[in-house]
Amino acid sequence: MTGHRFRAMECSWKAVLLLVVASLTIQYTAIRTFIAKPFTICRVPKHTGCGPGPSASCEPQRRAVSHILILATTRSGSSFIGQLLNQHSDIFYLFEPLYHVQTTLGAAGGGSRGRPSSSTSAAGRRLLLGAYRDLLRGLFECRLHELEAYIKPAPEQHRTQRLFRRGASKALCSPPVCAPATWTPRPPPGPGVRASDGEDDGEGPPSERWEEGECVRRCGALNLTEASRACILRPHVAIKTVRIPAIGDLRALVEDPRLNLKVIQLVRDPRGILSSRIDTFPDSFRAWKIWRNSGRRPYNLDASHLSATCQDFLQSVGTGLDRPGWLKGRYMLVRYEDLAREPERKTREMYRFLGVAMDTNVRRWIVRNTRGPGASGNHKFATVRDSAATAEGWRFRLSYDMVELVQSLCNLTLAQLGYRLVNSPEELRNTSVSLAEDRTFLPFL
Numbered sequence: 001m002t003g004h005r006f007r008a009m010e011c012s013w014k015a016v017l018l019l020v021v022a023s024l025t026i027q028y029t030a031i032r033t034f035i036a037k038p039f040t041i042c043r044v045p046k047h048t049g050c051g052p053g054p055s056a057s058c059e060p061q062r063r064a065v066s067h068i069l070i071l072a073t074t075r076s077g078s079s080f081i082g083q084l085l086n087q088h089s090d091i092f093y094l095f096e097p098l099y100h101v102q103t104t105l106g107a108a109g110g111g112s113r114g115r116p117s118s119s120t121s122a123a124g125r126r127l128l129l130g131a132y133r134d135l136l137r138g139l140f141e142c143r144l145h146e147l148e149a150y151i152k153p154a155p156e157q158h159r160t161q162r163l164f165r166r167g168a169s170k171a172l173c174s175p176p177v178c179a180p181a182t183w184t185p186r187p188p189p190g191p192g193v194r195a196s197d198g199e200d201d202g203e204g205p206p207s208e209r210w211e212e213g214e215c216v217r218r219c220g221a222l223n224l225t226e227a228s229r230a231c232i233l234r235p236h237v238a239i240k241t242v243r244i245p246a247i248g249d250l251r252a253l254v255e256d257p258r259l260n261l262k263v264i265q266l267v268r269d270p271r272g273i274l275s276s277r278i279d280t281f282p283d284s285f286r287a288w289k290i291w292r293n294s295g296r297r298p299y300n301l302d303a304s305h306l307s308a309t310c311q312d313f314l315q316s317v318g319t320g321l322d323r324p325g326w327l328k329g330r331y332m333l334v335r336y337e338d339l340a341r342e343p344e345r346k347t348r349e350m351y352r353f354l355g356v357a358m359d360t361n362v363r364r365w366i367v368r369n370t371r372g373p374g375a376s377g378n379h380k381f382a383t384v385r386d387s388a389a390t391a392e393g394w395r396f397r398l399s400y401d402m403v404e405l406v407q408s409l410c411n412l413t414l415a416q417l418g419y420r421l422v423n424s425p426e427e428l429r430n431t432s433v434s435l436a437e438d439r440t441f442l443p444f445l
């Protein structure tokens with residue numbers, strides 16, 4: 001009896017000390033990140049009680065202090081910016097989880113590639129966006145089970161083989177979710193592998209897509225309970241999506257006191273987006289491809305996707321640059337061209353905005369993947385190697401007529417984002433002048 005009481009006292013004494021240490025740590029974190037809401041959960045031991053020995057019985061369990069959303073569109077470089085977060089060892093990153101909602105509810109409200117389009121009924125649009133927000137909230141709070149309602153076939157015993165692009169998430173391919181590597185990497189296949197059209201976003205170069213496949217083969221079914229635990233153990237959660245049109249659609253999440261949401265909106269020159277989409281989605285962009293190859297504009301050309309992208313940018317960036325109170329400290333605009341031009345500086349700016357210290361994994365990844373030929377490392381990120389030139393590579397792939405059409409459809413967006421218009425084929429091809437004007441978009445702090 002006395003022994004028991006003594007143990008209990010010792011336990012509470014230790015617990016108090018730990019709480020003091022923990023609260024100091026938390027205060028420090030809070031000051032560092034200007035966030036006042038993180039808290040700890042004292043994990044109560046189930047059977048062992050508070051015995052002598054290592055103080056593991058009351059170890060503070062960290063909760064996410066930042067919820068990061070990459071708001072992007074297809075072919076705007078979102079896979080690249082996602083990697084800058086995925087590589088960080090304190091960040092739990094998910095690549096496009098809303099894909100599953102789209103495939104389930106898509107008939108009700110999905111426009112092209114899951115973005116509610118203008119032709120979608122208002123009710124369908126509201127439904128889809130509401131479902132997107134609900135799932136995002138759950139995932140930011142590490143309830144990965146909330147995905148189960150949308151995954152087909154339905155997971156059994158919380159295990160699934162079908163999480164979309166699971167391999168693009170480092171946390172889901174490493175311990176404790178997946179056993180340590182006991183495999184020898186085979187050399188990736190040559191450049192013949194093409195991103196597929198249709199279902200996915202076609203993001204990521206062949207070498208990375210190959211690594212993703214290896215993860216899926218090696219790790220087997222994903223246990224969503226374990227994935228949720230791995231999420232809780234990392235202080236920050238980041239999610240990338242191309243399925244939400246504008247920052248205004250996220251207002252309910254931004255204002256949700258349970259979250260600490262920070263949104264990085266990634267934009268790119270719509271002329272570059274078009275060029276990249278034609279290469280990546282040959283089926284949907286057949287008419288455009290014909291135009292590009294033959295020089296003759298097909299009568300059935302559908303430019304609605306492009307107008308929609310430009311309208312979404314205009315609206316969303318407009319909201320962001322207006323700096324409404326609810327976005328204070330929560331919105332940053334990044335142009336892909338700036339990221340490609342100065343990846344390290346831009347990445348540092350992003351991390352400063354997020355209030356997260358950059359780690360060496362991220363630095364190393366940038367060096368390995370954005371320097372020109374001659375840099376060490378096997379897996380080059382083909383789309384950003386010699387990245388500044390690649391970002392404007394569309395200037396040689398689109399005809400002047402096509403560029404003119406985009407410029408007339410997207411003139412306001414181009415002006416808003418600081419993309420220069422060209423007025424002649426010569427100007428289009430003359431790369432001594434960049435078409436991305438020097439513009440500084442400071443985060444709204």
Ligand SMILES: *[C@@H]1O[C@H](CO)[C@@H](O)[C@H](O)[C@H]1NC(C)=O
Pocket residue numbers: 157158159223224225226
């Ligand atoms: C999934 O992981 C949890 C936690 O590790 C474990 O308790 C459960 O048995 C696992 N489920 C299956 C089906 O293996």
Ligand SMILES: *[C@@H]1O[C@H](CO)[C@@H](O)[C@H](O)[C@H]1NC(C)=O
Pocket residue numbers: 408411412415
């Ligand atoms: C953009 O185009 C619209 C209609 O095509 C035109 O009315 C407007 O003046 C143009 N704006 C700019 C900034 O060029």
Ligand SMILES: *[C@@H]1O[C@H](CO)[C@@H](O)[C@H](O)[C@H]1NC(C)=O
Pocket residue numbers: 426430432433
């Ligand atoms: C390209 O543009 C630069 C700057 O406007 C100009 O000086 C140069 O003559 C141009 N080159 C060609 C080949 O047109």
